[in-house]
Amino acid sequence: MSSRRKPDWLKMRPPSGERFTDIKETLRGHDLHTVCEEASCPNMGECWSGRDGPGTATFMLMGDRCSRGCNFCDVQTGGMEPLDPDEPANVAESVAEIGLDYVVLTSVDRDDLDDQGAGHFAQTIREIKARDPSILVEVLIPDFQGEEDLVRKIIDANPDVIAHNVETVERRQFPVRDRRAGYEQSLKVLDQVNRESDIYTKTSVMLGVGEYDHEVYQTLGDLREVGVDVVTLGQYLQPSRSHLDVAEYVHPQKFETWRRVAEEEFDFLYCASGPMVRSSYKAGELFVDAVLREGKSIEEAREDARRAASD
Template sequence: MSGRRKPDWLKMRPPSGRRFTDIKQTLRDRDLHTVCEEANCPNMGECWSGRDGPGTATFMLMGDRCSRGCNFCDVQTGGMEPLDPDEPANVAAAVAEIGLDYVVLTSVDRDDLPDQGASHFAQTIREIKQRDPSILVEVLIPDFQGDEEAVRKIIDAKPDVIAHNIETVERLQWPVRDRRANYEQSLSVLEQVKRESDIYTKTSIMLGLGEYDHEIYQTLSDLREADVDVVTLGQYLQPSRTHLDVFEYVHPDAFETWRQVAEDELGFLYCASGPMVRSSYKAGELFVDAIVRDGKSVEQARREARTAAGS
């Protein structure tokens, strides 16, 4: 299906605006990477331009090359370089310069490192919180090959949200993900966070890869069994012709149905669901911000997040 014309609901506006340009220059000046750029996120222009606030950028730690090769992802594989010991402080400084009050941190997989980069991740969280404890920090972490001590280092750094993406239904884990990743391992990471802390948890599922409805429902059910709080569902888009083909362009009405199932039937605190939704998505971040910072009710936080996101 990769050669078919995309439906109208998947049309994107190109990134633009002074705010977008300023953030990009700040990142270049400090030699920092964002998953927004590396993964060709379709919402980069909207998030960076900060239509309703200071803007959002998802910082990608530990370089721009990944030790794994997932067939859906546009981040380059191999050629791993040593960690930059100044990166945690540089990220914290960039956060202050840009003026963010909600920060999302993610990383490439670093299976080549002794602790797979968990300490580096944790230090970045601490650097941001030391500069300004009021900043909310969400981290989107790898599975660390199921190493509980590595996950515990992230928990101990006390971010406000720990996300880990299950990506797709159990049947499609391969060929979608690298063989070192798997469904049960991802569930175990999310379960550990809840078992050992009261930190909010979050995950993301891509649709349009050939999954069946009953498999989506089962995945959502398994995630709720793991006590996951927030889930996002979005359309898989092929980054290049060497990546997995799009099996189906899922209609926006179907995404809305899954949102209702997730929240009203299965009990997720919040579900952002739509063709252009990604794991680091402004609506989800606004929801958590309202819950954690302002102590608003779940229903009020949901309404405000959707209004701000224009949905």
């Protein structure tokens, strides 16, 4: 692991609780994966256990092995297997069993497939919506190598939020990301969604990978220029010795400064920013839920999300 000692503010609550166990058993019963587990998310205990609601799990589609090898990610690379044609229906059934009203779907990259898995992704969205149209579906999609027809398949399935992560500032794209990814390619995906739909868009930026402040500022500006609505900023944590080293543990006060810059200067609808924030993060989901389902104002939704994150 990195030789840098983790500061006190990065202490994690271990996963526990009856709700956590119930969700895990449901997922195993349908042979499903979550990015929560595969990517070693530090918020798994909080999200799965829930506080006042049913809890949140981010389903990872198309297997647990990725065709790319990003240096920050704990998901295994290579050894790709055929898609499970029953997975879309199994995910929808699990959503019903768990009782979720807000679902997050993501996937590994599947560059080995003709459509890179876009059709499988879209079918899962449709299966969930067919069972209960009131469920809000957020998708965190790959870049599909920037192929517009494939991104359009996701748009046409009509999820409520389309997220795609730029991950880091332009200068640090490599070594952070696989060389098949790229800053401009990611911006292009987000721009297309905003040009061709009124679906909310979302992205995530990791801090602590060797970026400079002016580069974070520039990234926020670039994201807002292509119309991104929601941004999350979190601390990179090294999953193992073979992954990218942590360059810096960013202080929570600095994360708060970036939140203010994002919302007050760049006018993002919402910014979740903190050391333990990840792209699929409960506070961000609560914000979207409040706006879309409850019809609250942006300020009311922001306040509710911040309160939930600090409870």
